[in-house]
Amino acid sequence: MATNTGEVMLEMRNITKRFPGVLANDSVNFDVRAGEVHTLLGENGAGKSTLMKVLFGLYQPEEGEILLNGTPTKITSPTHAINQRIGMIHQHFMLVPTLTVAENVALGLKSGRRPLTDLKAVARGIADISDEYGLAVDPNVDIWRLSVGERQRVEIIKALYRKAELLVLDEPTAVLTPQEVDELFAILRDMRNSGKGLVFISHKLHEVMALSDRITVLRNGKVTGATTPAESDRSKLASMMVGREVKLAPDKPLVEIGKPRLTISNLSVDGDRGAVAVDGVDLEIRAGEILGIAGVSGNGQRELAEAIAGLRSVKSGSTISIDGKDVAGMDTRDRRNAGLSYVPEERMRDGAIGDFTVAENLILVDHGSDEFSARGMFKFAEIETHCSQLVSDYAVKTPSLETPTSSLSGGNIQKIILARELANEPSVMIASQPTRGVDIGAAEYIHSRLVDARDRGMATMVISEDLDEVLGLADRIAVLCDGKVMDIVPVEGATKEQLGLLMAGVKS
Amino acid sequence: MQRLFGAAVPLLAALVAFACGAIMLVAVGADPVEGLRALVDQAVGSGPRIATTLVRATPLLLVGAGITIAFRASVVNIGGEGQIVAGALLSTIVAIQLPNLPGILLVPLVLIAGALGGAVWGAIPGALKAYASVNEILSTIMLNLVAVQFMNFLLRGWLIDPLEVERGTRIPQTARLSENATLPALIPGSRLHLGVLVAVLAAIGAYVLLWRTPLGFRLRAVGHSPEAAKAAGIPVKKSIVTALALSGSLSGLAGAILVFGSESVRMVTDGSAAGFTGSAGFNGIVAALFGGLHPLWTIPSSFLFGGLLTGATGLQRALQVPAALAVALNGIVVIFVVSSAKVRTRLDQLANARSEMKEVLKDA
Ligand SMILES: Nc1ncnc2c1ncn2[C@@H]1O[C@H](COP(=O)(O)OP(=O)(O)O)[C@@H](O)[C@H]1O
Ligand SMILES: [Mg+2]
Numbered sequence: 001m002a003t004n005t006g007e008v009m010l011e012m013r014n015i016t017k018r019f020p021g022v023l024a025n026d027s028v029n030f031d032v033r034a035g036e037v038h039t040l041l042g043e044n045g046a047g048k049s050t051l052m053k054v055l056f057g058l059y060q061p062e063e064g065e066i067l068l069n070g071t072p073t074k075i076t077s078p079t080h081a082i083n084q085r086i087g088m089i090h091q092h093f094m095l096v097p098t099l100t101v102a103e104n105v106a107l108g109l110k111s112g113r114r115p116l117t118d119l120k121a122v123a124r125g126i127a128d129i130s131d132e133y134g135l136a137v138d139p140n141v142d143i144w145r146l147s148v149g150e151r152q153r154v155e156i157i158k159a160l161y162r163k164a165e166l167l168v169l170d171e172p173t174a175v176l177t178p179q180e181v182d183e184l185f186a187i188l189r190d191m192r193n194s195g196k197g198l199v200f201i202s203h204k205l206h207e208v209m210a211l212s213d214r215i216t217v218l219r220n221g222k223v224t225g226a227t228t229p230a231e232s233d234r235s236k237l238a239s240m241m242v243g244r245e246v247k248l249a250p251d252k253p254l255v256e257i258g259k260p261r262l263t264i265s266n267l268s269v270d271g272d273r274g275a276v277a278v279d280g281v282d283l284e285i286r287a288g289e290i291l292g293i294a295g296v297s298g299n300g301q302r303e304l305a306e307a308i309a310g311l312r313s314v315k316s317g318s319t320i321s322i323d324g325k326d327v328a329g330m331d332t333r334d335r336r337n338a339g340l341s342y343v344p345e346e347r348m349r350d351g352a353i354g355d356f357t358v359a360e361n362l363i364l365v366d367h368g369s370d371e372f373s374a375r376g377m378f379k380f381a382e383i384e385t386h387c388s389q390l391v392s393d394y395a396v397k398t399p400s401l402e403t404p405t406s407s408l409s410g411g412n413i414q415k416i417i418l419a420r421e422l423a424n425e426p427s428v429m430i431a432s433q434p435t436r437g438v439d440i441g442a443a444e445y446i447h448s449r450l451v452d453a454r455d456r457g458m459a460t461m462v463i464s465e466d467l468d469e470v471l472g473l474a475d476r477i478a479v480l481c482d483g484k485v486m487d488i489v490p491v492e493g494a495t496k497e498q499l500g501l502l503m504a505g506v507k508s
Numbered sequence: 509m510q511r512l513f514g515a516a517v518p519l520l521a522a523l524v525a526f527a528c529g530a531i532m533l534v535a536v537g538a539d540p541v542e543g544l545r546a547l548v549d550q551a552v553g554s555g556p557r558i559a560t561t562l563v564r565a566t567p568l569l570l571v572g573a574g575i576t577i578a579f580r581a582s583v584v585n586i587g588g589e590g591q592i593v594a595g596a597l598l599s600t601i602v603a604i605q606l607p608n609l610p611g612i613l614l615v616p617l618v619l620i621a622g623a624l625g626g627a628v629w630g631a632i633p634g635a636l637k638a639y640a641s642v643n644e645i646l647s648t649i650m651l652n653l654v655a656v657q658f659m660n661f662l663l664r665g666w667l668i669d670p671l672e673v674e675r676g677t678r679i680p681q682t683a684r685l686s687e688n689a690t691l692p693a694l695i696p697g698s699r700l701h702l703g704v705l706v707a708v709l710a711a712i713g714a715y716v717l718l719w720r721t722p723l724g725f726r727l728r729a730v731g732h733s734p735e736a737a738k739a740a741g742i743p744v745k746k747s748i749v750t751a752l753a754l755s756g757s758l759s760g761l762a763g764a765i766l767v768f769g770s771e772s773v774r775m776v777t778d779g780s781a782a783g784f785t786g787s788a789g790f791n792g793i794v795a796a797l798f799g800g801l802h803p804l805w806t807i808p809s810s811f812l813f814g815g816l817l818t819g820a821t822g823l824q825r826a827l828q829v830p831a832a833l834a835v836a837l838n839g840i841v842v843i844f845v846v847s848s849a850k851v852r853t854r855l856d857q858l859a860n861a862r863s864e865m866k867e868v869l870k871d872a
Binding site: 309311331332333335336342344346349350351352353354355356360363364365367368372373376377378 | 716720721722723725726728729732733735736737738739740741742743857864
């Protein structure tokens with residue numbers, strides 16, 4: 001918690017902003033003090049970005065006023081906002097890829113050696129800022145060579161170089177890996193401790209709980225709650241976001257555990273770069289059971305899933321069997337016929353085809369079955385009935401079955417994939433990161449569907465980096481570290497601390 | 509609405525190309541209006557001329573429809589020339605071997621043989637790509653050369669007309685093939701033969717295949733996202749081979765139609781590929797691009813190009829301009845069509861899917 005929380009830097013009063021047909025901000029109040037992280041939390045479309053664009057002078061509000069350090073100010077343009085010491089890291093970066101870091105930082109600034117830019121001075125300034133906040137970036141490297149995380153750091157440096165005191169970060173973690181998120185949070189905490197005011201925008205509850213000093217929740221353009229991590233918890237935040245009670249952990253009835261459906265023994269798999277990624281793993285999942293796989297990403301989870309799905313070759317000596325049938329030598333098609341189903345981690349690359357329609361993605365696996373075709377021709381009437389049924393069963397929000405899938409939200413695309421993968425009552429399901437980047441409402445739905453299928457006797461493997469998800473869904477939890485199973489523990493009595501140690505490779 | 513607009517773009521491109529053509533005509537001192545009149549008159553000025561145009565367009569349409577199939581699976585087939593030759597050779601051999609079979613059997617048989625020959629010639633680069641990661645753009649072009657040499661070898665040796673040997677002229681051509689294999693005329697006394705109808709049906713068939721059958725669904729899935737297709741259990745490698753084989757089969761069909769729809773009813777070459785195919789294997793690609801890589805739009809587009817090709821001779825005769833001008837005009841149309849935004853996005857999508865495909869083919 002911040003200790004040196006100072007005076008109010010920003011106050012936004014009764015801000016109302018309309019777009020044709022949408023009330024994006026409805027009389028919103030929001031303020032930021034020096035030395036704090038104030039989080040704006042809300043589902044996609046809640047109005048978070050709009051509020052911050054009003055602050056940054058990109059939109060003029062219909063109603064309301066903005067006070068900067070107590071003075072009412074009409075912010076007319078981004079330049080004006082920057083002069084008022086406001087910095088903004090947009091959801092989409094605004095850097096010129098072919099210019100260097102220093103050139104990007106200098107872009108649009110007056111230099112001491114007009115009309116020439118003094119890049120040396122800029123580089124020195126960048127080095128100072130880098131040192132102060134641990135933002136390691138080489139000023140002379142071209143932007144296109146940088147990773148997403150590094151580009152984000154350049155954006156932050158750019159804002160700090162312009163002497164920003166109030167910094168807005170619009171969903172900065174959306175594009176980052178978990179490790180990069182940790183690094184970013186460390187930087188943000190440093191900045192907060194040095195007295196800057198930060199606005200952090202997110203819809204990920206665990207991040208919000210970890211970083212915020214205060215939290216304001218937006219829903220449909222209105223403030224629906226103002227709280228702090230100490231006074232709140234994930235499920236309270238979730239209900240404020242969604243507007244109803246949300247079950248973050250699904251109800252799991254006790255079911256009888258049946259016979260083994262997925263048996264893996266001595267499974268070893270190479271990673272993309274040749275090194276061993278999965279190292280002699282033994283696992284068994286029985287009917288009616290969900291096995292959670294926890295682990296820091298990059299410890300063999302992806303390779304494990306792909307090997308079971310038949311998308312990656314296994315080393316000799318490995319066995320995989322489904323319902324007692326050895327499938328290790330089969331291709332993906334035959335494994336699916338043997339009862340396997342698979343929700344891949346990379347939804348838009350492996351799970352669905354963006355250019356295909358909703359209906360086409362719903363039959364991507366079963367398009368060749370007798371149900372949907374006869375004598376080599378599609379039976380469109382049957383396909384439509386089947387797909388409309390799935391769309392309504394899984395509450396997929398889509399204008400029509402013919403809508404291109406890429407135009408839907410991540411949550412709806414994931415529902416389509418899940419609907420497709422569960423349609424055949426599979427015996428075994430491998431679900432990788434089933435709710436990553438998905439709205440809370442959709443995540444809740446996906447969880448309840450997975451539990452329903454488990455209750456009907458499916459053996460499920462849920463691979464997730466989100467420990468809360470694993471703890472909420474799984475019956476047993478296997479922790480992967482460095483391609484090996486560290487331990488398998490029952491969910492009763494398992495704690496995050498215990499799992500965290502196992503994930504780090506420490507065996508008790 | 510969007511479809512209409514999609515059609516308007518290439519048409520606009522064609523108009524601009526014609527404007528450029530007119531400027532070229534003026535530059536060589538000819539009257540462009542007179543030129544256009546001569547071109548149109550030659551292409552569609554009378555019944556027989558329309559028939560000639562349609563017959564000329566037939567191989568373009570078949571090759572073009574084949575290109576659209578390959579393209580939807582993100583496979584590029586530049587092997588139309590070779591596949592035409594392969595189809596022609598196989599159908600010729602069948603006709604030579606079974607000269608006495610009645611037409612009702614022999615005609616379908618030679619068409620099937622043509623399709624089969626083209627399919628095999630397409631499947632080879634398909635298999636090379638799928639199982640050995642050989643770029644099909646290169647391998648299809650190479651196989652064009654191989655097919656031509658093979659054709660020359662056969663037409664100078666085993667298949668040569670015995671009369672040519674007797675006379676010592678040794679023109680590389682087969683003997684007149686069985687009359688039974690001649691493609692029947694659609695209108696008695698006209699040059700318009702069954703092949704034209706077959707080509708139109710084949711283009712419609714390509715459309716039905718791609719959007720109405722599970723097989724076409726798989727090809728399109730692989731074409732859009734080999735990764736997602738693979739994860740869904742769709743065999744990516746097999747689909748690549750299938751796409752090229754199907755694409756080749758339509759070109760092979762064109763080869764059979766070129767032989768059995770010709771007035772000489774024999775296979776003849778001047779030793780080059782174009783000597784037999786009339787470059788249909790390449791012009792068909794242009795027709796497909798002009799049709800937005802959609803099999804149905806390829807039908808009017810091919811007829812347009814057929815008209816342009818036959819019309820060019822009229823233009824040449826009326827204005828006494830070099831034949832190269834017609835070729836240049838053709839080239840200008842291609843440039844404008846390919847640079848039109850719609851075709852560009854299609855080609856970009858293709859490039860994306862192809863790089864993904866490379867990854868998929870690399871591992872396992
Ligand atoms: N420029 C715009 N024109 C029209 N509608 C917009 C515009 N920007 C945002 N909206 C709408 O305003 C609402 C809030 O959007 P936004 O502020 O981007 O939400 P968030 O950032 O919380 O996801 C959404 O319904 C969105 O569709
Ligand atoms: Mg936003």
